[in-house]
Amino acid sequence: MRGDLERLSRRLGHTFGDQRLLEAALTHRSAGSANNERLEFLGDAVLSFVISAELYERFSKANEGTLSRLRAALVKGETLARLAITLDLGEHLRLGPGELKSGGFRRESILADGLEALIGAVYLDAGIAAARTRILSLFEEELQNVSPSEVLKDxxxxxxxxxxxxxxxxxxxxxxxxxxxxxxxxxxxxxxxxxxxxxxxxxxxxxxxxxxxxxxxxxxxxxxx
Amino acid sequence: MRGDLERLSRRLGHTFGDQRLLEAALTHRSAGSANNERLEFLGDAVLSFVISAELYERFSKANEGTLSRLRAALVKGETLARLAITLDLGEHLRLGPGELKSGGFRRESILADGLEALIGAVYLDAGIAAARTRILSLFEEELQNVSPSEVLKDxxxxxxxxxxxxxxxxxxxxxxxxxxxxxxxxxxxxxxxxxxxxxxxxxxxxxxxxxxxxxxxxxxxxxxx
The missing domain is CATH 3.30.160.20 (Double Stranded RNA Binding Domain)
Structure with missing residues (x-):
């Protein structure tokens, strides 16, 4: 294993049985055809399921609308990008030459997608229970801080x-x-x-x-x- | 157990350990406060996850956009309502007096939501593996008939x-x-x-x-x- 990937695995708390999944999760579409877009699709659904089930359990009085808003607050791109940064994900992503220079919003979106892809890869590598544990660990602070009264929307x-x-x-x-x-x-x-x-x-x-x-x-x- | 609920359980292929979950899943918001809206929120996420993972596996060449469109084609309200009808779900739903008279689109939406709530209830009652088995059985024909070439969109x-x-x-x-x-x-x-x-x-x-x-x-x- 590449030394830097070992560090990422440690931060994430999951050692991949199938290294190719991890490599694919870290490859942005600008860097080749074997990229992380399919894994991102999968990871997005895994993440949404795990967070939904957790919110359902934690907020037993919240109605559907509040639960939807809580979920939207937790899984939005900005939050995902911030969590990706705690894993140093940006250091490990393989990007095409054009993307390396991009900053700001574009970069945030690449990080968020990369984290979703990584979640999809953990799910494929080790199943839903393992993915759930990793997600809840990653989102622990977010889950503790989110509250129904804060998600009233326009x-x-x-x-x-x-x-x-x-x-x-x-x-x-x-x-x-x-x-x-x-x-x-x-x-x-x-x-x-x-x-x-x-x-x-x-x-x-x-x-x-x-x-x-x-x-x-x-x-x-x-x-x- | 109410006799008619036994028939529903048989069609669905799941006998509930906790009957209250089934009762809640069958209660529309027009019929009381202990209704199926929270279960619908949960079931929607369970359904999306199971279908996403299945599509990921079945269509190994499809890109993210195609996978998203395939999923949208499978989990849309119209399809959910049709599957709800195969379970005779409409006969078992508890609706408020106003809703009993409604037809057409409104009714389709109530059936679709009811099916999602039922899926959420199965998940809570027996876990994700049981929910997955029920979902794949319900969607078997849909999954066989859906194809990437049919979901090209505007x-x-x-x-x-x-x-x-x-x-x-x-x-x-x-x-x-x-x-x-x-x-x-x-x-x-x-x-x-x-x-x-x-x-x-x-x-x-x-x-x-x-x-x-x-x-x-x-x-x-x-x-x-």
Whole structure:
């Protein structure tokens, strides 16, 4: 085993039986065709399952919406990238020449995907119980710090989550009209929910506020309808 | 055990150790506070994990995008509702008085959610291996019939999936201008990707076509960028 991979295995708490899985998990798509994209798909599902089951157990009073928001808060790219950094994952990823120079958001996304791929690889190497143990160990602090009261969300996000939970298409927003002088404009935005044949309007002093108002009105119609 | 529940257990192939889990899985939110929403949250994650792992194994050449589309084709509400009907799930669901009269899409969604809740209940009752066996048995025909060549998707869907896989916000579309006579209009639509600070334009003879053109252009920029 490459010496640096031994260090990564130690940090992760898992020694791979099949080294090729670890190598594949660490290969970004920019570095070749035997890359980590398929493992990322798998790891994403493993992670979501393990975190969902854990949240279900820990928050026995939380309803579905709160559980979904807790999960979204835990498995978002930013958190995954931060956890990837605790493993020094960036040092071990194989990237194509173009990607080596990229920074910021792009880099965060590569780290998050790499961590998901690594989780997928642990699952294939040793099964769901081993993957679960590694995930809960990685997310220990996150799980302790996340709380239902902190994940209350804005109407647009809640509308999106409600529609996803009902297997309906996502909403579309469009500005229907803008009135008033430049410094005192009123936006009217339509929120279109195609699966439900709905168009709901919202008004506000900015496009963003009008969108939130439209989403709020749509939520109310959906929850009472 | 209620006689009808025994029939359901037989169809499902799982006899519950904890009957309360089965009762909860069959209780729609319209019928009380001890309903199936939390179990649905859990079952959705269990289902997604089991199907993802199965697709990963069966389609060893499929890339991440194809695997995501195959999964979306298998776990969509319409399919879940159809499988729920094979279990006669509708006969066993406890619904509030208002819901009993509802039909069509609403009913399909209640059945799909009920099946996910049932899967969550099996998982809690007997563990992931038991849930996996039940899921693969339920989805056996679907898994045999689904094929990568059938899940090629339109640019808007592919753009949405690409952004989701990169943990980036979803795109927004808006009509920038409409020109020409009523029977020969040209739409210009902007596709906004806020996380990436992009606005890409597309043109077409209808709003829908212009949106697809904008999504296609955005996909090209993202995939080459």
């Amino acid at each position: 109407p647009k996000t809640r509308l999106q989550e409600l529609l996803q939970s009902r297997h309906e298409p996502l909403p579309g927003y469009s500005v229907l009209s803008v009135e008033g002088d430049a410094h005192e404009q009123t936006f009217v935005v339509g929120c279109r929910i195609s699966g439900l044949d709905m168009l709901v309007k919202g008004t506000g002093g900015s496009r963003r506020k009008a969108e939130q108002a439209a989403a709020k009105a749509a939520l109310e119609q959906l929850e009472n309808g | 640019p808007k869907t592919r753009l949405q999936e690409l952004l989701q896989s990169r943990h980036e916000p979803l795109p927004g579309y808006s009509v920038l201008s409409v020109e020409g006579d009523a029977h020969e209009q040209t739409f210009v639509v902007g596709c906004r990707i806020s996380g990436l600070d992009m606005l890409v334009k597309g043109t077409g003879g209808s709003r829908r076509k212009a949106e697809q053109a904008a999504a296609k252009a955005a996909l090209e920029q993202l995939e080459n960028g």
